[in-house]
Amino acid sequence: MTFHGLKINISINLAMLLGIAMILIDFVMTMSVQKILLESEISKGNLLLSAIETHLINSSESSKNNITNLTPSSDSGTNFNVHLTHLSDESGCSCAMVLDINKNQIYFHGTDCMLQDKLQAMTSETIGSGKQITESSGTMWGVFRTQRRYLIQAKPLLRKGNIVGGTGVVLPLEGIYVALRRVQQILFIYILINTFVLTLMGVRRLSRIIVKPLHRLLKRAEDYRDDADFFFTGEKGENEFSQLSKALNRMLKRISADKEKLQLTVRSLEKANADLKQAQKEIVRAEKLASVGRLSSGIAHEIGNPIAIVTGYLELLRRDDVADDEKDEFISRVEAEISRINTIIRQLLDFSRSSDGEPKTVSVHELIDDITNILNFQPLMSDIDVELSLSAEEDTIIADPERLRQVFLNLAINAADAISSLKDCSEGKLIISSEMASEGENTDHRPMLKLMFTDNGCGISEENLGNIFDPFYTTKDPGKGTGLGLSVSFMIIESLGGKIRAVSELGKGTRMEIYLPVI
Numbered sequence: 001m002t003f004h005g006l007k008i009n010i011s012i013n014l015a016m017l018l019g020i021a022m023i024l025i026d027f028v029m030t031m032s033v034q035k036i037l038l039e040s041e042i043s044k045g046n047l048l049l050s051a052i053e054t055h056l057i058n059s060s061e062s063s064k065n066n067i068t069n070l071t072p073s074s075d076s077g078t079n080f081n082v083h084l085t086h087l088s089d090e091s092g093c094s095c096a097m098v099l100d101i102n103k104n105q106i107y108f109h110g111t112d113c114m115l116q117d118k119l120q121a122m123t124s125e126t127i128g129s130g131k132q133i134t135e136s137s138g139t140m141w142g143v144f145r146t147q148r149r150y151l152i153q154a155k156p157l158l159r160k161g162n163i164v165g166g167t168g169v170v171l172p173l174e175g176i177y178v179a180l181r182r183v184q185q186i187l188f189i190y191i192l193i194n195t196f197v198l199t200l201m202g203v204r205r206l207s208r209i210i211v212k213p214l215h216r217l218l219k220r221a222e223d224y225r226d227d228a229d230f231f232f233t234g235e236k237g238e239n240e241f242s243q244l245s246k247a248l249n250r251m252l253k254r255i256s257a258d259k260e261k262l263q264l265t266v267r268s269l270e271k272a273n274a275d276l277k278q279a280q281k282e283i284v285r286a287e288k289l290a291s292v293g294r295l296s297s298g299i300a301h302e303i304g305n306p307i308a309i310v311t312g313y314l315e316l317l318r319r320d321d322v323a324d325d326e327k328d329e330f331i332s333r334v335e336a337e338i339s340r341i342n343t344i345i346r347q348l349l350d351f352s353r354s355s356d357g358e359p360k361t362v363s364v365h366e367l368i369d370d371i372t373n374i375l376n377f378q379p380l381m382s383d384i385d386v387e388l389s390l391s392a393e394e395d396t397i398i399a400d401p402e403r404l405r406q407v408f409l410n411l412a413i414n415a416a417d418a419i420s421s422l423k424d425c426s427e428g429k430l431i432i433s434s435e436m437a438s439e440g441e442n443t444d445h446r447p448m449l450k451l452m453f454t455d456n457g458c459g460i461s462e463e464n465l466g467n468i469f470d471p472f473y474t475t476k477d478p479g480k481g482t483g484l485g486l487s488v489s490f491m492i493i494e495s496l497g498g499k500i501r502a503v504s505e506l507g508k509g510t511r512m513e514i515y516l517p518v519i
Contacts, residue, residue, distance in 0.1 A: 018198050022191040029187075030143055030180060037176045038151075042134060045153040045171050048091045049132075052167045053157050055083055056098060085109050094150065094170040098157075099123050101164050115150060115170050122154040123168040130156050130163055142177045143184055149173060310334050361519065362404065364395040364449060368432055371408045380416045389433035392449050394518040403492045410485040411453040411512050418457025418510060430455050437515055448498070451514040460504040468502055 088096045088109045095110025103124045110116070115137060126133050138149030154168035317330055368390065375381045412430065419428035430453065437448035460468065469490040493500045497517050504510035 018195045018202075022195060026184070026187050026191060027144065030184060033183075034143070034147075034176065034180060037180075038173070041151055041171055041173060041176065042153070044091060045093075045134075045151060045169055046132075046155075048087060048093060048096075048169055049153060049155045049167055051087055052084060052096065052098065052169075053155070055087075056157060056165075056167070057159050088169070091169075092171070092175070094172050095119060096167070096169045097123055098167045099127060099165055101127065103127060103166075106165075110170070113170065115152060119152060119154070119168045119170055122152055123166040126154040126156050126168070127163060127166040132156070136173075140174060140177065143180045147173070147177060310338060359398045359400055361396060362399055362401040364397060364404070364451065364516065365390045365392075365434065367401060367405050368408060368434075368451075371405060371412060372432075374409070375412055375416075380413070380420065384416055384419055384428040384430055386412075387429065387431045389431060392434040392436050394436065394447060395434065395449055396519045397449065397496070397516050398519065399496050399516075404496075407489040407492050407514070408453075410489050414485060414512075415453055415455035415457060415510070418459070419455055421458045428456065441515070447518045449516045449518045451516070453512040453514075454509065455511075456509040459506045459508050459510055460502065461506045465502060465504055469500075 084096065084098075084107060093110075095108070095113035095116060097105065097109075097116070097119050098107035099120070100106050105120070108116070113119070118137060122133050122135065132155040133153070135152045136148035136150065137152055139146045140149040141147075149172070151171040151173055152168065153171070154166060156163045157165040157167055314334070317327055322330070368388065372386055372388065375386060412432075415430045416428075419430070433452045433454070435450050435452075437450040441448075441450065469486050490500055493514060493516070499515045501513050502510060503513065
């Protein structure tokens, strides 16, 4: 935000605050004045009622009536009515009424008085109760909200301490609100002018004590260089901005002092991270070489038979008594055995070859087929029936195919070792199956391929099940495992965004489950 925009925001906020303050003051003042004016109207009504009472009592006494008679004499009646009408008009009341002790109306003045019935009821009530009554009636718009339209007052008439009648008046309150609204217009104009003037003065003052110092601080910040001796210069005086400048100077000096240490730490962490990645690659390669070693020993035994067959046929070909058609047959059989040896060695070389580590689109089912072909030549799988049940609709993922092949081979070799450890095992079985993970199993809310390597081997005890993915943890005999196979497999699957877990029961076999995100 520019400092011009800051000034505009300060101006708007100041104007809003001042306007709200002025409006609140105006509201309080208006309500206070309205209360005073209402009290004044009540006092005026009381005076009018007292005046009516005084003239009425004096008039009845001058006519020498008895103590309960309020009716003036015929001579003074006309003057009495004229006098009460004059009092009512001068006071501005809408209507006035006088009732005798029997609640008969002896005087009424008013035009278009809509509250005559209510006035008569209140005057009758005050005769019966002997107490003055003040009420309000009707509604009209005041200044800020609707207010009462009329003020109704009634009081008993007393002569020598006895109630001889009652009188009541209705005073309109509209004049109060009209006057308040006129004053309100003047106040609004004053508030606008006052807010504008005070806002300009406040912006000018705030600009001098806040905006300008901030502008200087910003300029220093923009001009700051790493080799600068200082960043902020102290403001004049010992105000908050001067203290802020000094604090920022101290902070930047500490940052500059720690910057070189931070750079050294970052370089050290980068080197440690590179070393860690290299160590990780070495661990994966070491486990792969261990698997290749086990496969090589099996392949060496597997290719011994074809070599013996080839040697035998070569001996036969040296003999002179062998017919030409037999020699052709021997040569064809030799070629078939050599082709078989070539296939076995090529599969081993393909597996042992180092990968470039670049992820690519691969078919999991095709990788499993390749692993099955490699295992077919292994003596450790000779008594094990490998069954494939690859029913997943989607099997394409993004991964390094060589690393994924290493995981599958590790799981298959582990299953073979578990099956061969059972001395009374008559028939071993390894089932490799695939399916799409269900919603309950898939916590990542994306399509996941579920692979299962299920064997009927010795199983894993519950106490060992939680440690099988730890590095160098193994239950195999010395020389049969490094303890890195499952640890490396766990690392590879996790790097692909998947997960691996084991479900096993001692003596009943093991099921390794792998979840991989499909494309």
